[in-house]
Amino acid sequence: MFGKWTAIAKESIDRAAIVARFLCLLHVTNTYIFSPTLVYGPSMLPTLNLTGDVVLSEYISHRLGKVGPGDVVLIQSPENPRKMITKRVVAMEGEVVSFLVDPSRSDRSRTVVVPKGHVWIQGDNIYASNDSRNFGPIPYGLIQGKVWCRVWPIDGFGSL
């Protein structure tokens, strides 16, 4: 009878090992290769929806230094390290950025040179976006991934 229990235990351990290996593979793919991500909020209208889009984001380009102006990226917020935000890279280090400080209230614009090792990010919806115009250029190291294409909703399917 004891033998039956050990057989059951052994089989459950084997099954659990298979599940664990699958989860490991899923985790590695999600962290280092690509993963689906839910993005929501008004700051990237009209590119991304207010109520939420599922996009595929890849995690290889930023490690190779291939992120450039025009890319939509996922970054760790410099104001709250537990929050991930989605914005577009407007300028890389050394470039000059002219931006509207507060477009819903005035026409005032400022010009800034992006310091070494930093990037300037802005949301596509400059009227409702908390981005580099508020917290300044962010270090390149905070970029976590690059958004590749949208997979949901279906009618918005395609690369961004």
Place this chain on the structure above:
Amino acid sequence: MSFISSPKFPQFDGDSPATNTSISYKVQLLETKMSLFQQWAFIVKEALDKSFLVAKFFCAVHVTNTYLCSTALVQGPSMLPTFNLTNEIVLLERISTRNGKAGPGDVVILQSPENPRKFVTKRIIGMEGDNITYIVDPKNSDRTETIIVPKGHVWVQGDNIYNSYDSRNFGPVPYGLLQGKVFWRIWPAGAFGSIGRRPETVDPALKVVEQ
């Protein structure tokens, strides 16, 4: 597995070859070809199994290094006398920085905000909201400045403020750039031991000699 004793190899008995009909000879030759392929398939399978074992070991090492504890080589003059000028090997743990438990006094390794491929070792002096008063350029003047650390940022300085490129130069660093907290030194062996929350006043390697 022995090639010679495998029964699938053609065994010509002592009789004259004429006793083996041509059909059975061809069948035996066919079986030989299949068994060679099987040998080769067996070798490939063994090689794959061994490489999976190696891959699993590397996975475990990588997971430990990224999420638990890892080693690092530190060098440079900016953390004297805590860390020597030449290479020292330290252990860093990655749980505190992920949980937000890294605080003032901790020696941390962070991605440099000026070069994302470079990692620097500094001590956290202040967290978000703290008032920091620092000497801007101690070699040349006594001028100090005071700054409040913005939300989500930390202020890091090297222990050797005369020769350290830190937050006094590149400003407060976003918390997300912290990689891990240094808690133990493993090389040089004479200075083996924990890294405290205050800068060392004497070179730790000399402490052993001085008794």
